[in-house]
Amino acid sequence: MKINWFSPLPPTQTGIAEYTAYVIPVLCNYAEVVLWTNSTNWSLEIEQYAKVCYYELTNIPWAKINQADLNVYHIGNHSGFHHAIWEINNQCPGLVVLHDFKLHHFFGGIYRVHPQGKNLYINQMMRYYGLTGKQAAEKFWSGSLTIEFMAENYPLTYLAIENSLGVITHTQEAFNTLNQENRWSVAYAPLPYFGVQQRNKNQDAKAINLPYRLIVFGHIATNRRIEALLEALATLDEKNSFHLDIYGKLWDENYVHSKILKLGLDNLVTLHSFVEEAELDLALANAHLAINLRYPTVGEASLSQLRIWSHSLPSLVTQVGWYSELSEDTVAFVRPDNEIEDIQQQLRNFIAQPKRFFEMGKNGLYLLEKEHSPESYAQAIVHFAHHARKFRCQATAHKLVKLVGRELSSWRETEILDIEAKKISEAIHFISC
Amino acid sequence: MRILVVTTQVPFVRGGAEILANGLVQAIQKAGHQVEIVAIPFKWYPPEQILENMLACRLLDLSESCGQSVDRVIGLKFPAYLIPHPNKVMWLIHQHRAAYDLWNAPHSDLIHTPNGWQIREAIVNADNKIFKECNSIFTISGNVSSRLKKFNQIDSTPLYNPPQAAERFYCEEEQSYLFFPSRINPLKRQELVIEALAKTKNPIKILFAGQADNQAYADHLINLTEKLQVAERISFLGNINEEEKLNYYARALGVVYPPLDEDYGYVTLEAMLASKPIITCTDSGGPLEFVHNNATGLIVEPNPQFLAKAMDEIWENRSWAQALGKAARDYYSSLNITWSQVVEKLLL
Numbered sequence: 001m002k003i004n005w006f007s008p009l010p011p012t013q014t015g016i017a018e019y020t021a022y023v024i025p026v027l028c029n030y031a032e033v034v035l036w037t038n039s040t041n042w043s044l045e046i047e048q049y050a051k052v053c054y055y056e057l058t059n060i061p062w063a064k065i066n067q068a069d070l071n072v073y074h075i076g077n078h079s080g081f082h083h084a085i086w087e088i089n090n091q092c093p094g095l096v097v098l099h100d101f102k103l104h105h106f107f108g109g110i111y112r113v114h115p116q117g118k119n120l121y122i123n124q125m126m127r128y129y130g131l132t133g134k135q136a137a138e139k140f141w142s143g144s145l146t147i148e149f150m151a152e153n154y155p156l157t158y159l160a161i162e163n164s165l166g167v168i169t170h171t172q173e174a175f176n177t178l179n180q181e182n183r184w185s186v187a188y189a190p191l192p193y194f195g196v197q198q199r200n201k202n203q204d205a206k207a208i209n210l211p212y213r214l215i216v217f218g219h220i221a222t223n224r225r226i227e228a229l230l231e232a233l234a235t236l237d238e239k240n241s242f243h244l245d246i247y248g249k250l251w252d253e254n255y256v257h258s259k260i261l262k263l264g265l266d267n268l269v270t271l272h273s274f275v276e277e278a279e280l281d282l283a284l285a286n287a288h289l290a291i292n293l294r295y296p297t298v299g300e301a302s303l304s305q306l307r308i309w310s311h312s313l314p315s316l317v318t319q320v321g322w323y324s325e326l327s328e329d330t331v332a333f334v335r336p337d338n339e340i341e342d343i344q345q346q347l348r349n350f351i352a353q354p355k356r357f358f359e360m361g362k363n364g365l366y367l368l369e370k371e372h373s374p375e376s377y378a379q380a381i382v383h384f385a386h387h388a389r390k391f392r393c394q395a396t397a398h399k400l401v402k403l404v405g406r407e408l409s410s411w412r413e414t415e416i417l418d419i420e421a422k423k424i425s426e427a428i429h430f431i432s433c
Numbered sequence: 434m435r436i437l438v439v440t441t442q443v444p445f446v447r448g449g450a451e452i453l454a455n456g457l458v459q460a461i462q463k464a465g466h467q468v469e470i471v472a473i474p475f476k477w478y479p480p481e482q483i484l485e486n487m488l489a490c491r492l493l494d495l496s497e498s499c500g501q502s503v504d505r506v507i508g509l510k511f512p513a514y515l516i517p518h519p520n521k522v523m524w525l526i527h528q529h530r531a532a533y534d535l536w537n538a539p540h541s542d543l544i545h546t547p548n549g550w551q552i553r554e555a556i557v558n559a560d561n562k563i564f565k566e567c568n569s570i571f572t573i574s575g576n577v578s579s580r581l582k583k584f585n586q587i588d589s590t591p592l593y594n595p596p597q598a599a600e601r602f603y604c605e606e607e608q609s610y611l612f613f614p615s616r617i618n619p620l621k622r623q624e625l626v627i628e629a630l631a632k633t634k635n636p637i638k639i640l641f642a643g644q645a646d647n648q649a650y651a652d653h654l655i656n657l658t659e660k661l662q663v664a665e666r667i668s669f670l671g672n673i674n675e676e677e678k679l680n681y682y683a684r685a686l687g688v689v690y691p692p693l694d695e696d697y698g699y700v701t702l703e704a705m706l707a708s709k710p711i712i713t714c715t716d717s718g719g720p721l722e723f724v725h726n727n728a729t730g731l732i733v734e735p736n737p738q739f740l741a742k743a744m745d746e747i748w749e750n751r752s753w754a755q756a757l758g759k760a761a762r763d764y765y766s767s768l769n770i771t772w773s774q775v776v777e778k779l780l781l
Contacts, residue, residue, distance in 0.1 A: 396551050428488065431558065
């Protein structure tokens with residue numbers, strides 16, 4: 001099978017580019033893959049496994065794209081990385097890999113910069129959510145509703161996958177939601193992780209010297225709950241038993257830094273910013289407990305969590321979305337409406353029973369190896385791609401049905417007879433299925 | 434019997450398909466039946482239009498007319514042959530080639546569209562079903578049968594038919610030109626002939642007869658003749674009437690006809706009827722079912738150098754060219770291509 005793979009590519013700084021870099025070498029064992037990007041800059045390393053083709057939305061090389069059996073489109077919340085991909089999916093139905101479920105950030109980003117963005121956005125909100133959606137859209141556009149509220153209540157997921165032949169999700173929750181709509185062919189494939197074999201898997205051998213090293217890493221926005229974590233640490237009696245290292249880009253470094261000072265945590269918290277992968281791996285290897293809180297989520301599975309498990313590291317996670325699907329013997333939960341108390345309680349639990357937490361880390365590693373294997377994931381993609389191809393005819397039928405409906409409704413006031421509908425549906429079925 | 438011949442008509446375009454349909458109707462009438470042509474207008478762009486045309490055909494009812502049943506429908510072209518009928522016979526001129534053999538070809542259109550794959554699958558899907566609805570499946574040539582087998586795994590019987598006014602072709606002493614009568618479009622490859630002409634050693638002249646499918650392509654060819662400095666050796670006759678055509682054939686030194694994978698190629702048979710040698714190419718399709726290299730014509734690789742060499746050979750060896758032409762005529766006679774045979778098979 002020949003697959004076109006539309007995704008951001010390294011060195012673009014997004015987890016999906018990183019995910020592609022890991023998946024493609026394995027996927028190429030099961031299918032011929034051509035990578036498509038609208039960035040002129042990509043890592044040469046990935047070309048060892050697949051040809052990279054460049055496209056521009058103003059001049060899409062359809063003849064080249066149509067050489068493949070199926071297009072696979074990666075959709076995430078960053079409109080800068082995924083808008084062009086979504087536009088191509090709208091024109092040429094394919095298989096969508098849904099990296100985030102709640103996509104209001106994505107569409108907000110698209111429509112804010114579009115010349116007719118406001119009207120287009122409000123029309124889409126009306127189309128998917130009715131009058132309530134329209135009103136919310138108008139309020140959001142004028143700034144009286146937050147993006148977090150909109151994402152939570154009006155995810156716009158269906159707009160992203162409207163024209164798809166099939167959808168792959170990385171969370172059971174997303175799978176269940178889409179599957180019950182009965183409109184798309186949906187599959188669930190746990191997010192793969194690569195590089196487990198390189199890790200030091202023996203957490204017990206790690207030196208347990210105080211202070212216990214807590215670690216947060218990645219692209220750190222407000223939903224990573226850093227403020228709650230700092231406040232929890234600041235009022236924890238046992239705070240001197242811990243040291244928190246924060247690696248990565250903060251949404252507002254100055255604000256976080258002043259918060260740390262204000263809470264008197266400057267001896268207990270170190271801000272590192274982005275470091276080389278090897279250095280981050282070393283930090284993870286030396287950490288005792290990862291803090292991987294997310295609230296609100298956009299329904300994504302967490303590559304960060306997989307990385308944490310690859311180090312056999314126990315972790316605190318917020319009990320929402322994909323995280324809530326995880327077993328309690330692999331993570332320690334923090335309830336989103338009880339954050340500070342739960343963080344403090346879990347830290348006390350860690351002090352009291354460090355071995356239980358180390359066991360949690362080992363269980364996470366076991367789960368990672370069992371359910372997040374790259375081989376299984378690649379096989380799942382190809383298997384589902386074969387399946388999704390067959391739904392191309394459904395997209396044809398859908399278009400013809402809409403055409404007939406539009407045509408008939410323009411010159412008929414009454415409903416069509418059953419016998420007429422039967423003939424039309426038979427004709428459409430003949431052509432499309 | 435009451436018979437309908439269903440075909441597709443692109444407005445303002447006339448070619449072999451229209452000649453065939455008319456010839457069939459006349460032959461069926463001559464056999465004593467009532468027959469009409471049902472021609473569906475066809476526009477293939479934007480590609481969504483193809484699906485709509487298919488749907489429109491599928492929704493038509495030709496089972497009867499004015500209260501009387503239609504006894505037989507003969508399908509000729511896509512998408513008209515999708516019209517349902519309980520007693521349908523296919524005499525396939527060609528399928529929608531952009532979805533098949535021309536999918537990846539340089540002049541293809543469907544592959545350059547975002548929904549090309551979707552449309553292609555629908556066409557193939559519908560074709561696979563429609564052939565199962567037919568009582569019999571014939572094609573106009575072995576080439577079309579080969580494509581049907583290759584792409585749809587369907588067996589069919591080629592059924593040759595004579596060109597229009599076959600009995601009126603004649604041969605006269607040749608004048609110094611090669612004749613190329615055909616619609617003017619990239620698939621017929623007038624461009625290849627012009628490029629070849631620029632490489633000939635002799636002052637060969639070519640007469641192109643026929644209308645261009647679009648003016649832009651016609652202008653392109655004219656510009657090419659000027660660029661290659663062969664304009665004075667080429668005449669674009671445009672549309673010519675039947676008498677003029679017979680005349681040009683009769684007096685030609687030979688006929689050059691190198692289309693890309695032609696379905697059938699009336700021009701080949703017309704040249705044979707006029708006792709003229711045919712120069713064609715190894716990938717020309719239909720003509721290759723009738724031309725035997727160095728016996729009834731010349732078959733060369735589709736590039737300007739080889740084509741130029743063939744034209745020079747005909748030009749320089751007039752007696753030999755005459756002999757090839759006579760052999761071509763004799764071979765045509767041996768094939769016994771008649772309308773009565775066609776009608777007999779289609780109405781069986």
